[in-house]
Amino acid sequence: MHLVYPAVLSALLFCTGLYGVLARRNAILVLMSVELMLNAVNLNLVAFDVWLSRAARDTLHSGQALTLFTIAIAAAEIGIGLAIVLAVYRNRGTSDIDKLRDTAERPDGAEPGPAAAEKTEATA
Amino acid sequence: MNPALALAAAPHGFLSPTGVEIAFLLVGLVTFGAALITVTTRQLVHAALWLVVALGGLAVEYLLLTAEFIAWVQVLIYVGSVVVLLLFGLMLTRAPIGRSPDADSGNRRAALAVALAAAVALVWVVVDAFRTTWMDLSGPAAGATHVTGASLFRYWVLPFEALSVLLLAALVGAIVLSRKAKADDRAGAGGTTAADGAPAPAPAGKDSAR
Structure with a gap:
């Protein structure tokens, strides 16, 4: 098989995930897009490992080992990420990342009105 | 040509x-x-x-x-x-x-x-x-289970073990993040509902909270 096929597919999947991370508003959809990007990297690692194990007589199989590590780290990442999203949802009542602007710089020291009102409403 | x-x-x-x-x-x-x-x-x-x-x-x-x-x-x-x-x-x-x-943001x-x-x-x-x-x-096959296992446990043992520590840390971190703080528990008037727990670590979190 040509190496181009998996490499191009992985590049396209990575860019799909990139679009999702930049364009989505719900935090969980952003996490899904991150998963897509990680999977694109995994496909690249596996394809190059299969190629090198024949072309360069590579017996280390670093690509497949790194793929397994990436999968494990992605599982840990999704667990922590969802815990953070749920904590934010419990405190703020939303998982909309466009509304989490507490650390944003505001022009000419405007009052953080709506966010504070929303927070008190969520805790009440 | x-x-x-x-x-x-x-x-x-x-x-x-x-x-x-x-x-x-x-x-x-x-x-x-x-x-x-x-x-x-x-x-x-x-x-x-x-x-x-x-x-x-x-x-x-x-x-x-x-x-x-x-x-x-x-x-x-x-x-x-x-x-x-x-x-x-x-x-x-x-x-x-x-x-x-509003699934998509403005950008x-x-x-x-x-x-x-x-x-x-x-x-x-x-x-x-x-x-x-x-x-x-x-x-x-370049990725048969035998080959992968041999390379993983012959050349990649140390990262493998380090990864298990990382998974343990992630588990503990998820529990800590998803359980409510004690003071928050007292302040909220019976506010803890079952639906508020985190997905996977919820049972473990409840266990550690007991």
Whole structure:
């Protein structure tokens, strides 16, 4: 098989995930897009490992080992990420990342009105 | 003979694809389409279900690349647990069933421009670099369980063990993040409902809270 096929597919999947991370508003959809990007990297690692194990007589199989590590780290990442999203949802009542602007710089020291009102409403 | 024809007439030409290549291409199209729907659909639960299709398609691609152990790990961990976690997360944040009008933020066009530019650049570079590279898939599988296990436990033992520590840290971190603070418990008048726990670590979190 040509190496181009998996490499191009992985590049396209990575860019799909990139679009999702930049364009989505719900935090969980952003996490899904991150998963897509990680999977694109995994496909690249596996394809190059299969190629090198024949072309360069590579017996280390670093690509497949790194793929397994990436999968494990992605599982840990999704667990922590969802815990953070749920904590934010419990405190703020939303998982909309466009509304989490507490650390944003505001022009000419405007009052953080709506966010504070929303927070008190969520805790009440 | 122009270069394109020479490329096509080479021993492994693009105009005479092998069966594995055709299968890879078809499954790749399904995977890419499912990924596109995942990042564009307005129905949140459908996005998670299309993600299952994309990840399952990737598992088939691993099988076609003779990396069978990775393929089954992909099915077990991604399709089996990560998507379930995502669905739990969607439910616990009370994601709307059906179309939600605000799934995409305002910077959609900028995101599209960035993604298209990145795609063009990456595909161009990759095709330019590897258009004549041929992977030999015949012979014993490069990713059979025996081979993967031998390399993992012969050369990669230390990272493997470090990774188990990382998983333990992630487990503890998820529990700590998802349980409510004690003071918060007293302040909230019986506010802890069962639906407020985190998905996977919820039972463990309750255990440690007792």
